[in-house]
Amino acid sequence: MTHAAQETFGAETVREAAEIVARYPHSRSALLPMLHLVQSVQGFVSQEGMRFCAEQLELSEAEVAAVATFYTMYKRSPCGQHLVSVCTNTLCAAMGGDAIYAKLREKLGVGHEETVGIPGExxxxxxxxxxxxxxxxxxxxxxxxxxxxDKQTPESAAELVDRLRAGEAVQPSRGPGLRGFRAAERQLAGFFDGEAELESVVDGSAQAVETLRGAQIAAEHGWAAPEVQDVPIPEVEEGAK
Ligand code: FES
Structure with a gap:
C-alpha cells in the first residue's frame, strides 16, 4: 500500500478491509462494501480511497472508478455530518417532494450534493x-x-434541518436513531457496534404499518401468489452464442 493510503486509512481499516474481502469467494465482489468503508473513514470516495480499494482487491483504479462513479450512494466530495436526501421521483414529486426540495435549497443556500457548514463537522x-x-x-x-x-411537508422538512443544524437529537419516523453519515456508511460496509446495534437495524422496526397492509389483507383472505411455472429455456443455435 502507498504511504499516503497507509496514513489515511491506518492499520485498523486495512484489517477491516481484509474482513470484508473474506466474506466473498472472489475479492472483487467486495468492492461495494469496501467503498462504503472508505466513505465511513473519509466521508466520501477520494482518489486515494479508490486507490486503496484497487490495492486491496487487486483491481485496476479504472475498474474501481467505473463503479464509484456509477452509483449515486458513493459521493465524490466530502459530505456533511448528515446527508439529507429528498425524494423527487414521480409520486413524491406530485405529493410535494419538489416543493420540499425547493424549500430546503432556499433555506440552506445549497444545491444538489452541496454542503452547508464544514464537511464532517x-x-x-x-x-x-x-x-x-x-x-x-x-x-x-x-x-x-x-x-x-415519512409524509413530510416543506415546513416539517425546514424544521428538521433547523434541528440538525443545531445539533439536536432527531428521531426518524421509524428505524434506529440518527448517528451521522459516516456511521451509516460503516453499517453499509457491514460493521455494527455490538449486537444491539445490529438488532436495531434488522429487527423490523423500520417497517411501516402502511407498507405491511397489503400483506395483512392477503393473509386475512388467504390470498397467495400463483405458483411459479417452469418456463422452457429456448435452444440457442451454436453460431448465435
Ligand atoms: S417516489 Fe418517493 S419513495 Fe417512491
Missing part, C-alpha cells in the same frame, strides 16, 4: 435530490443518513 448538512426511496406509500418522504422521515 457538527451541524453540517449535504443536500441531494434522490430517485425513488422505496417508500411511495408514505410520500412525500426524505431520508437523513438513509433513515426515513
Amino acid at each position: 457538527p451541524g453540517s448538512l449535504t443536500l441531494e435530490h434522490a430517485e425513488c426511496l422505496a417508500a411511495c406509500d408514505l410520500a412525500p418522504v426524505l431520508q437523513v443518513d438513509y433513515e426515513y422521515f
Whole structure:
C-alpha cells in the first residue's frame, strides 16, 4: 500500500478491509462494501480511497472508478455530518417532494450534493435530490443518513434541518436513531457496534404499518401468489452464442 493510503486509512481499516474481502469467494465482489468503508473513514470516495480499494482487491483504479462513479450512494466530495436526501421521483414529486426540495435549497443556500457548514463537522448538512426511496406509500418522504422521515411537508422538512443544524437529537419516523453519515456508511460496509446495534437495524422496526397492509389483507383472505411455472429455456443455435 502507498504511504499516503497507509496514513489515511491506518492499520485498523486495512484489517477491516481484509474482513470484508473474506466474506466473498472472489475479492472483487467486495468492492461495494469496501467503498462504503472508505466513505465511513473519509466521508466520501477520494482518489486515494479508490486507490486503496484497487490495492486491496487487486483491481485496476479504472475498474474501481467505473463503479464509484456509477452509483449515486458513493459521493465524490466530502459530505456533511448528515446527508439529507429528498425524494423527487414521480409520486413524491406530485405529493410535494419538489416543493420540499425547493424549500430546503432556499433555506440552506445549497444545491444538489452541496454542503452547508464544514464537511464532517457538527451541524453540517449535504443536500441531494434522490430517485425513488422505496417508500411511495408514505410520500412525500426524505431520508437523513438513509433513515426515513415519512409524509413530510416543506415546513416539517425546514424544521428538521433547523434541528440538525443545531445539533439536536432527531428521531426518524421509524428505524434506529440518527448517528451521522459516516456511521451509516460503516453499517453499509457491514460493521455494527455490538449486537444491539445490529438488532436495531434488522429487527423490523423500520417497517411501516402502511407498507405491511397489503400483506395483512392477503393473509386475512388467504390470498397467495400463483405458483411459479417452469418456463422452457429456448435452444440457442451454436453460431448465435
Ligand atoms: S417516489 Fe418517493 S419513495 Fe417512491
